Amino acid sequence: MTKILAKSAKAGFEEKNDLVVEVSPLQNGSGVVIDLQSPVKNQYGRHIEALIKDTVTAEGFFDVQVNVLDKGAWDYTIKARTIAALERGMKQ
């Protein structure tokens, strides 16, 4: 079932080993658009973008703008913050 965001929402903190994920609804057919800022972008940029895209899709969303301010978070944190932001964005 395709889910649709009701509003923009954020999760996470601008702290070392954490990240801030902000999700916003996009028009139907836009896809998952990721803007990633990260100190490890050269080393893990491709990996983090793929992880976020997979997480968003697995949660049932297809048209989402995801703005990420990463501070060197590990995968489990990236996944958890992404899911949290999506869930917050579902609430009216």
Place this chain on the structure above:
Amino acid sequence: MKNAIGRDIPAHISGINNIRLYEGAGVYKPEKSGAGKKLRVGKPHTNKILQSIDEAIEKTGLKDGQTISFHHHLRNGDYVMKMVVERIAAKGIKNITIAASSLSPCHDFLIDYIKDGTVTALESSGLRGQLGKYLTRHPEALQKPTIIRSHGGRARAIEAGELHIDVAFMAAPTCDRQGNATGRIGKSAFGSMGYAMIDAAYADNVVLITDNLVDEPVHPYSIPQTQVDYIVPVEEIGDPAGIASGAIRITKSPTQLLIAKYAAEVMEKTGILKEGFSMQLGSGGASLAAAKFIREKMEAQNITGSFGIGGVTGIFSEMLKDGLFKACYDAQTFDTTAVQSLAENPNHIEISASFYANPWNAGPIVNDLDVVILSATEVDLDFNVNVITDSNGVCMGASGGHSDTAAGAALTIIVMPLIRGRLPMIRDHVQNVVTPGNDVDVIITERGIAINPKRTDLIEKLSNSGLPIMKIEKLQQMAYDFVGKPDEVQLSDADKDIVAVVEYRDGSILDVIRKPLV
């Protein structure tokens, strides 16, 4: 051309003469005499005191294309380089090489004078701050790559005549009217003048810049009047907050403390920690924290050490005061407690950078080290250590005494976290080599300890020690299991994009720092 650690070094590097490839520690044997000091005739009853930096520039005859030097004992509080370079630029002198014993973020102002052509070459132990970033991005801003030398390597280059200094501008916290100078006292006291001693002994012209000119004779002095041509009194040579920190405290980080504890245990279980042993602790949380655990073991087992070398901190000078070591050799004093110790404790001995670590004299003190504990920004599967560039290939560190002490010590221990942020610190190949893996024996992280396979004696001693000993490949994999394998940062292979040349302590080329393509 590949050198002995497999690094690809161009046969010709613009502006770098007589390229000699690194062949291994102690392989190259120089067959020549060193440089001498230019002779001069000191006239009776001459006043060396000048009114201004401008007057010093005029009297020394500094001109386009010459080399000037500075020491870095004022660290990030240094005002002297800026006041000198500003006046050189104002006089329209161009094409100057700055040979500093190191550079700190307070020297970011150099970017402006590199852009206007006043400064066209750098030689230093380190490149940091905005200057490091700028030169990494714009290697073409200088006429040739920056030469990175260790502290011992710089002393060697000066004494061997490879680094010729036309004018040394030396900050002096206290000096008398004849030029006898010390760093022990004065409002800008920084302790040992170990790096400055070499410049003063070999430069064609020596100018002291002081904020504490005194009438009474200064003794003991670190720079003698026989080497000093001119003295310029100024208001302030530095910012006390940047010169020496207050007493450096032991870290509270549990990770760092665990690494430090392992380091002390490795020393104990390899038998190094015994009566009369000698050691050096590098700067960095875990290496300094090792002092706490070493001290506990020395007191419990009633062990007295022979000597320590520094980079001296209050942590070590307190051990000296409490009789845990007989002597402390000091080329650079880090905090206020240690500065006071140098002034007061006769067993706290001031030494030059050459005495400390020059591989081309009969006996630098690093050759007598039993153990050194050093930090690293990253290491690799060959045990090579990088302390000059970060994980993105940007210059942010300094060679310092890393390769000097690693070569001299019987046991070289590297302490570092397995992962910083998300980045694994054990690479397949480090971005840049400052200390060759051949001189590194043990790498300690919070999750495991790797021993250089060449040290079969250590592997035997530590295999049943209860310590988490494992192959370095396994330790690397452990980090990958947590954070994944990082993509490699792409570097430019164009010769014009060589940012810096890393000299080994004997002057051979260990590595070149290339501009990252990001």
